Amino acid sequence: MGFFGCHLSSSGGNLKMVETALSIGANTFAFFTRNPRGSRARPEDPQDAAAAYSLMKESGFGPLVAHGSYTMNLCTKDPESRAFAAEILEQDLRRMAALPGNYYNFHPGSHVGQGVETGIQQIVDALRSALAPKYPVTVLLETMAGKGSEIGGVFSQLRAILDGVDSDALGVCLDTCHVWDGGYDIVHDLDGVLTEFDRIIGLKRLKAIHLNDSKNEKHSRKDRHACLGEGLLGLETFRKIVRHPQLQGIPMILETPNELPGYQREISVLRMLEAE
Ligand code: FE
Numbered sequence: 666m667g668f669f670g671c672h673l674s675s676s677g678g679n680l681k682m683v684e685t686a687l688s689i690g691a692n693t694f695a696f697f698t699r700n701p702r703g704s705r706a707r708p709e710d711p712q713d714a715a716a717a718y719s720l721m722k723e724s725g726f727g728p729l730v731a732h733g734s735y736t737m738n739l740c741t742k743d744p745e746s747r748a749f750a751a752e753i754l755e756q757d758l759r760r761m762a763a764l765p766g767n768y769y770n771f772h773p774g775s776h777v778g779q780g781v782e783t784g785i786q787q788i789v790d791a792l793r794s795a796l797a798p799k800y801p802v803t804v805l806l807e808t809m810a811g812k813g814s815e816i817g818g819v820f821s822q823l824r825a826i827l828d829g830v831d832s833d834a835l836g837v838c839l840d841t842c843h844v845w846d847g848g849y850d851i852v853h854d855l856d857g858v859l860t861e862f863d864r865i866i867g868l869k870r871l872k873a874i875h876l877n878d879s880k881n882e883k884h885s886r887k888d889r890h891a892c893l894g895e896g897l898l899g900l901e902t903f904r905k906i907v908r909h910p911q912l913q914g915i916p917m918i919l920e921t922p923n924e925l926p927g928y929q930r931e932i933s934v935l936r937m938l939e940a941e
């Protein structure tokens with residue numbers, strides 16, 4: 666049985682998220698480590714984390730996939746803002762130690778005109794220092810749509826970051842909407858894209874998947890998520906993904922435009938596709 670979940674609000678704490686996940690048939694979930702459009706984080710609560718952790722284990726959850734704030738740009742131009750982003754990353758990884766063995770995914774960053782090479786170097790520098798204390802968390806670079814000056818819209822850029830950081834604590838989260846919008850044809854050639862991923866990044870680095878349909882054409886570089894089956898990817902693509910032998914055991918997170926009932930419905934659709 667696959668690990669399926671969705672983004673949940675963290676405002677009620679960790680245990681509340683596990684309970685909510687259970688109530689909608691999920692066995693993993695994602696949450697923002699702080700306000701997604703800002704930098705404020707909830708106060709830490711070790712008791713709540715311990716209770717959440719034991720309920721997760723008891724219920725056979727797969728790894729969680731926390732998400733860094735959208736505003737955290739490790740390769741922004743202004744050195745002070747860049748240092749602040751790196752500080753946020755370090756704090757987030759330290760906080761993830763309360764839920765050991767899970768994943769922390771983030772958007773590599775936007776180079777805002779500094780150039781891809783400079784951007785990648787700045788991301789590498791921030792990751793090297795944030796990963797130095799060796800927290801019990803695997804950090805995931807998300808595949809991006811390549812909107813604006815986003816880094817991570819092509820697999821080779823993620824490879825350059827992996828090479829620069831050179832750490833086993835680093836993996837990749839594949840977002841289905843983003844790779845499609847970035848030009849990878851997972852609709853007609855999922856196997857080909859996975860082969861390309863394996864050749865450039867290595868499938869052993871693939872730790873999580875974001876399941877989103879896309880409102881736009883392949884290579885549109887737009888990044889607009891649609892509900893499963895309501896975009897250009899279509900349910901057949903998700904059927905292939907959840908049943909793919911090379912993708913078993915990987916937590917798959919919905920980031921579709923839904924509230925809880927919609928997520929619950931999509932999770933049951935995924936379970937049906939998986940069992941067909
Ligand atoms: Fe994301």
Ligand code: FE
Pocket residue numbers: 807840875920
């Ligand atoms: Fe995503």
Ligand code: ZN
Pocket residue numbers: 840842843888889890
């Ligand atoms: Zn997106």
